[in-house]
Amino acid sequence: MKVRYGLLIDYEYCTGCHTCEVACKQEHNFPVGRWGIKVNEIILENFNNRVSIDYLPFPTDLCNLCSHRIQDGMLPSCVKHCQAGCMKFGPVGELAMEMEKKGKMVLYTPK
Amino acid sequence: MADSETRVVRTTVWSPGPGCHGGCGAKLYVKDGRLVKVEGDEDHPFNQGRACPRLLALTQYVYHPERLLYPMKRVGARGEGKWERITWDEALDTIEKKLKDIRDEYGPESVLFCQGTGRDIGGPISFLAYSYGSPNWVQLGLAGQSCYTPRLAAMSVTFGDFAVLDAGQFFVERYESKEWQPPKCIIIWAQNPMSGCPDAFQGHWIVECMKRGSELIVIDPRWTWFASRSKYFLQIRPGTDGALALGMINVIINEGLYDKEFVEQWTYGFDALKERVKEFTPERVSAITWVPADLIIAAARFYASSKPAAIHWGLPVDQCPEGTTVAQAITHLWCLTGNLDVPGGNVIARASHNVTTYPFDSHQLLSLYGEELVKKLSEKRIGAQRYGMVRNFRGWAQPDMAIEQILTGDPYPIKAAWIQTTNILGGQAADLRKHYEALKKLDFIVAADTFMNPTIMALADIVLPVATFAEKESFRSWWAPLSVVVPAVKVGECRSDWEINLELARRFNPEGIPWKTVKELINERLKPSGKTFDELAAQGSWEMPPEGHPSRPYRRYEKGLLRPDGKPGFRTPTGKVEFYSKTLEEWGLDPLPYYEEPPESEVRTPELFKKYPLIMATGRRSPVYFHAEHRMIPWLREIDPDPIIEINTSTAKEMGIEDGEWVWIENDRGRIKRKARVTPIIHPKVVMVPHGWWLPETEGKEPYLYGIWEYNCNLLIPIGTQGKSGFGGGAYKTTLCRIRKMEKGEV
Ligand code: SF4
Numbered sequence: 034m035k036v037r038y039g040l041l042i043d044y045e046y047c048t049g050c051h052t053c054e055v056a057c058k059q060e061h062n063f064p065v066g067r068w069g070i071k072v073n074e075i076i077l078e079n080f081n082n083r084v085s086i087d088y089l090p091f092p093t094d095l096c097n098l099c100s101h102r103i104q105d106g107m108l109p110s111c112v113k114h115c116q117a118g119c120m121k122f123g124p125v126g127e128l129a130m131e132m133e134k135k136g137k138m139v140l141y142t143p144k
Numbered sequence: 145m146a147d148s149e150t151r152v153v154r155t156t157v158w159s160p161g162p163g164c165h166g167g168c169g170a171k172l173y174v175k176d177g178r179l180v181k182v183e184g185d186e187d188h189p190f191n192q193g194r195a196c197p198r199l200l201a202l203t204q205y206v207y208h209p210e211r212l213l214y215p216m217k218r219v220g221a222r223g224e225g226k227w228e229r230i231t232w233d234e235a236l237d238t239i240e241k242k243l244k245d246i247r248d249e250y251g252p253e254s255v256l257f258c259q260g261t262g263r264d265i266g267g268p269i270s271f272l273a274y275s276y277g278s279p280n281w282v283q284l285g286l287a288g289q290s291c292y293t294p295r296l297a298a299m300s301v302t303f304g305d306f307a308v309l310d311a312g313q314f315f316v317e318r319y320e321s322k323e324w325q326p327p328k329c330i331i332i333w334a335q336n337p338m339s340g341c342p343d344a345f346q347g348h349w350i351v352e353c354m355k356r357g358s359e360l361i362v363i364d365p366r367w368t369w370f371a372s373r374s375k376y377f378l379q380i381r382p383g384t385d386g387a388l389a390l391g392m393i394n395v396i397i398n399e400g401l402y403d404k405e406f407v408e409q410w411t412y413g414f415d416a417l418k419e420r421v422k423e424f425t426p427e428r429v430s431a432i433t434w435v436p437a438d439l440i441i442a443a444a445r446f447y448a449s450s451k452p453a454a455i456h457w458g459l460p461v462d463q464c465p466e467g468t469t470v471a472q473a474i475t476h477l478w479c480l481t482g483n484l485d486v487p488g489g490n491v492i493a494r495a496s497h498n499v500t501t502y503p504f505d506s507h508q509l510l511s512l513y514g515e516e517l518v519k520k521l522s523e524k525r526i527g528a529q530r531y532g533m534v535r536n537f538r539g540w541a542q543p544d545m546a547i548e549q550i551l552t553g554d555p556y557p558i559k560a561a562w563i564q565t566t567n568i569l570g571g572q573a574a575d576l577r578k579h580y581e582a583l584k585k586l587d588f589i590v591a592a593d594t595f596m597n598p599t600i601m602a603l604a605d606i607v608l609p610v611a612t613f614a615e616k617e618s619f620r621s622w623w624a625p626l627s628v629v630v631p632a633v634k635v636g637e638c639r640s641d642w643e644i645n646l647e648l649a650r651r652f653n654p655e656g657i658p659w660k661t662v663k664e665l666i667n668e669r670l671k672p673s674g675k676t677f678d679e680l681a682a683q684g685s686w687e688m689p690p691e692g693h694p695s696r697p698y699r700r701y702e703k704g705l706l707r708p709d710g711k712p713g714f715r716t717p718t719g720k721v722e723f724y725s726k727t728l729e730e731w732g733l734d735p736l737p738y739y740e741e742p743p744e745s746e747v748r749t750p751e752l753f754k755k756y757p758l759i760m761a762t763g764r765r766s767p768v769y770f771h772a773e774h775r776m777i778p779w780l781r782e783i784d785p786d787p788i789i790e791i792n793t794s795t796a797k798e799m800g801i802e803d804g805e806w807v808w809i810e811n812d813r814g815r816i817k818r819k820a821r822v823t824p825i826i827h828p829k830v831v832m833v834p835h836g837w838w839l840p841e842t843e844g845k846e847p848y849l850y851g852i853w854e855y856n857c858n859l860l861i862p863i864g865t866q867g868k869s870g871f872g873g874g875a876y877k878t879t880l881c882r883i884r885k886m887e888k889g890e891v
């Protein structure tokens with residue numbers, strides 16, 4: 034069976050800095066309007082008497098997990114540049130093991 | 145990617161391009177002489193391979209079709225937008241002749257040398273000003289000089305040095321360094337570290353500390369991402385941070401939570417400080433700041449009982465009324481708790497390897513230009529007669545007074561301005577109209593920049609095209625590491641700020657300038673490090689200070705590394721940390737920290753408050769822009785497209801304003817328009833209006849000037865609110881306003 038790869042996001046630490054979006058655009062030379070990954074903002078009021086602010090990047094159908102970079106032994110552009118260091122790339126099985134260790138994670142399998 | 149024809153240049157980032165305070169390592173991919181891609185450099189300790197959106201969009205900046213590529217002269221009237229391409233020779237000859245004529249007739253002090261924020265400009269522009277003979281190196285437009293200088297001055301008078309939150313940035317191994325430990329508690333005071341890297345501190349370092357256990361106290365009128373993850377969030381009334389700091393000191397002293405040993409052995413004036421903060425009880429401070437008293441107490445206790453603990457602060461501290469004294473009180477917090485120059489505390493930050501790029505203090509200025517010249521020039525510096533701090537700390541002219549002096553000619557006339565990589569009218573100038581009117585009166589204005597902007601369009605006679613960091617040789621010692629900026633490509637006829645200024649400096653002061661090339665000058669200034677530009681470039685562009693060097697932590701006061709006489713202690717008159725500042729006393733200022741109410745507020749101007757019931761705080765950072773830059777970069781503008789105003793959900797509801805609707809923001813100084821972002825993150829009595837908005841895609845010629853009169857929030861902000869030190873107090877966060885929904889048919 035072919036190994037499936039994915040992107041693991043630790044959204045406890047995603048700050049919403051937009052680096053992944055521009056890293057992806059540069060890597061794939063996407064014009065304005067096309068996104069390989071898009072950061073979503075979730076703001077909730079009066080949440081435990083606080084305002085909760087979370088960000089979650091979402092890889093779109095244009096994400097090919099930077100296959101050309103992986104072939105060259107590099108990390109996907111978004112993963113490499115993420116300012117919070119909160120993204121991981123790898124085989125889905127290994128990433129799922131990471132999820133065992135700590136909460137607030139999502140795992141994407143774009144392809 | 146790195147195929148045989150692609151060359152990779154490893155360099156350190158500083159300014160034009162991402163625009164920022166810099167420090168990151170970058171890998172520039174060059175093919176056929178063209179920059180094709182940028183990545184973060186994984187071997188550089190500053191960013192460890194990471195990068196921000198502005199760096200990653202660099203190719204769109206460097207090769208933007210609107211980039212200025214060659215020198216131009218104005219051929220129509222100012223503001224008509226008629227320019228003619230000229231050669232560098234013609235441009236430099238014209239500038240030389242005009243500025244020499246002005247120097248002969250009115251004296252060198254009649255020329256202002258204007259820069260913006262803390263970029264790779266302070267070095268070259270102060271060099272040019274001093275070579276020409278003018279003491280008026282100025283952040284023109286920046287009311288109260290309210291950007292870092294007040295904090296620098298406060299630290300300098302208190303302990304003779306500067307300090308920053310310790311995120312392991314002085315070690316190659318960073319978070320893995322054996323010497324370092326993460327702060328147990330971090331106070332983020334008036335800053336949103338997500339959006340950028342102010343004062344040579346990469347905001348996301350704090351995220352790495354959080355992963356290693358740091359808990360947060362956040363002080364801000366706005367819920368930030370960090371606030372949402374904090375242990376204590378103190379949602380403060382803008383401008384009242386001084387009262388909060390004094391209140392926290394009160395709790396820490398009265399509950400005996402300070403570091404007794406450190407205070408006993410290394411500080412001076414504790415009893416005077418204790419007496420001063422008596423009146424700042426948590427209850428009184430709560431009434432001033434809107435922060436509940438129990439939260440003030442809890443935060444003070446948590447900070448003081450966490451060892452180590454560190455404070456990361458932002459420029460709103462400078463923009464509080466009397467900015468320097470607010471910074472002084474916050475400085476006292478980390479000194480009282482013994483968190484100065486310890487691992488995971490506020491670590492002393494010196495220019496790496498004792499190399500000076502950009503003079504941050506008077507010691508550096510004196511060593512570069514000599515006591516005689518600096519003293520002589522200081523006499524005539526604008527503001528030096530009125531303000532002891534302006535006269536004695538660093539070398540800035542006082543900006544509020546500088547603009548007035550253009551209008552009054554008192555005590556001497558101002559005839560010309562050299563404006564270098566600062567878009568005064570689109571950027572920092574408070575009381576925009578006054579700046580516009582005053583600057584128009586000048587006989588001669590040169591602007592050097594990367595793009596056409598409202599300031600150049602309205603004012604410039606000669607325009608010079610400036611290189612980005614990818615096109616230039618430069619060097620950097622803003623804390624650590626020591627690094628060099630290595631050129632990768634050449635674009636048009638652009639030249640670096642250093643290159644332009646070295647050439648002109650030579651023309652103004654031929655005997656004083658021995659260096660033939662920028663590299664020679666850099667090598668001269670790198671001497672204390674024992675390395676040359678080429679050596680640093682060859683080793684990846686950076687080097688950390690060696691063990692035992694005064695620019696490397698920790699506890700240097702115990703080791704005698706801080707004072708010129710080599711004795712233990714601090715570089716202050718008493719040799720100690722001075723809670724009671726002898727230096728401030730000598731400068732005719734209150735030696736102890738105090739609180740002052742904002743110039744406009746419900747407390748100070750209740751009548752005005754009735755008319756304008758909202759506090760307009762400006763200047764929250766966008767992660768994709770640096771101040772007034774980058775609105776023309778497609779990948780960045782797409783992410784943050786509109787000039788907005790943040791209005792609290794309940795406030796908007798009361799006023800019938802819905803998300804996405806356009807509103808007027810008004811006060812007695814004028815009105816601007818913004819698109820409403822209705823959000824719970826901002827305090828209901830405050831609106832947040834991001835600064836730096838002009839629209840490069842619109843008409844640049846007079847009278848429109850790319851929309852500055854419609855969108856620039858600084859139109860509503862006064863000048864002349866500077867503190868008693870001359871530094872601090874620009875009312876960028878505390879100006880009163882009202883908002884009104886735009887009616888149908890209004891544009
Ligand atoms: S993995 Fe590559 S293609 Fe996918 S979102 Fe990240 S940068 Fe874009």
Ligand code: SF4
Pocket residue numbers: 046047048049050051052053054072088090114115116117118119120
């Ligand atoms: S780069 Fe990382 S921290 Fe920034 S928005 Fe993307 S996932 Fe979040």
